[in-house]
């Protein structure tokens with residue numbers, strides 16, 4: 001496709017994607033959910049609202065993607081073609097996709113989480129539209145450099161992986177992790193004991209997290225950069241996380257098609273935020289390695305399909321793709337299921353720059369002190 005044809009195609013997308021008013025549709029359970037047009041809306045934001053000043057436009061799409069978009073395929077069909085098993089419910093449907101029975105029941109916990117997130121985000125957006133969130137975000141302190149904090153911590157600790165210490169009250173697989181839960185106290189204890197960055201769960205329904213926790217920790221004087229750990233499916237969430245003090249966000253390749261990841265990375269960069277792009281499988285890693293501008297890849301040892309945790313997943317993927325990761329100067333974070341100094345040493349030897357750890361710290365009485373237990377030594381500040 002020639003440049004002029006591409007520009008025309010993008011202009012056509014822009015002209016058809018003016019924000020639409022949400023309407024209600026009945027769900028299988030008889031509840032009311034809000035129907036949204038996530039894809040058209042996501043594309044509409046940068047193309048149709050230049051007042052946000054993002055400068056995003058035609059150049060971010062390659063011609064193949066525009067052709068795909070224009071071919072009329074549903075986003076679920078595009079996602080499925082990329083190996084993504086999670087379907088979006090609120091996305092525009094294509095007549096060939098079928099409706100009803102098979103789309104009414106989530107096929108996995110992750111799909112349920114994403115469907116719940118679609119409803120949550122559309123409700124939050126109705127209460128606080130993007131331009132308002134962007135305005136308040138501009139008044140928030142600028143994001144801090146998440147990746148630089150990881151690099152500095154690793155250098156301080158003779159190459160031991162930097163720690164991203166997680167704050168979550170509960171998880172779908174483990175249920176309630178602590179009886180007493182004071183997020184600011186935990187954040188301060190993590191920082192005092194050498195964590196480079198913190199990961200704050202903001203999903204309420206499945207992790208008992210909140211944006212209030214994120215904001216309170218940011219305002220508490222904790223200096224570690226903060227990852228907003230949520231299920232991002234919409235650009236609005238990135239702005240919202242920014243407005244609540246996040247320095248970084250998580251993008252999950254098992255949920256987001258390539259075009260969304262590219263677009264969201266671009267938005268992150270324009271806001272000065274960092275994206276941790278999470279993969280679990282080789283196919284997801286290969287997709288992400290083809291995307292320019294990825295600085296941080298998280299290898300999740302937990303399958304979000306089966307919830308099985310296996311730390312050798314980090315090793316296996318790095319054995320296969322370590323060379324290209326090194327060539328691209330990407331830092332790798334090993335996520336989930338790390339409990340002992342041997343676990344940390346194992347993923348360190350596999351080549352990771354950082355580890356993301358929740359459960360093994362949070363289930364101990366003093367999560368701060370638990371850091372030395374996890375690494376087999378005190379981390380230097």
Ligand SMILES: O=C(O)c1ccccc1NCC(=O)[C@H](O)[C@H](O)COP(=O)(O)O
Nearest residue numbers: 171172173174335336337357358359360
């Ligand atoms: O942890 C879960 O049960 C879970 C369920 C569904 C989606 C994501 C889930 N966890 C997210 C994570 O990957 C972890 O919070 C993170 O990597 C820390 O893992 P851990 O040290 O094992 O708590």
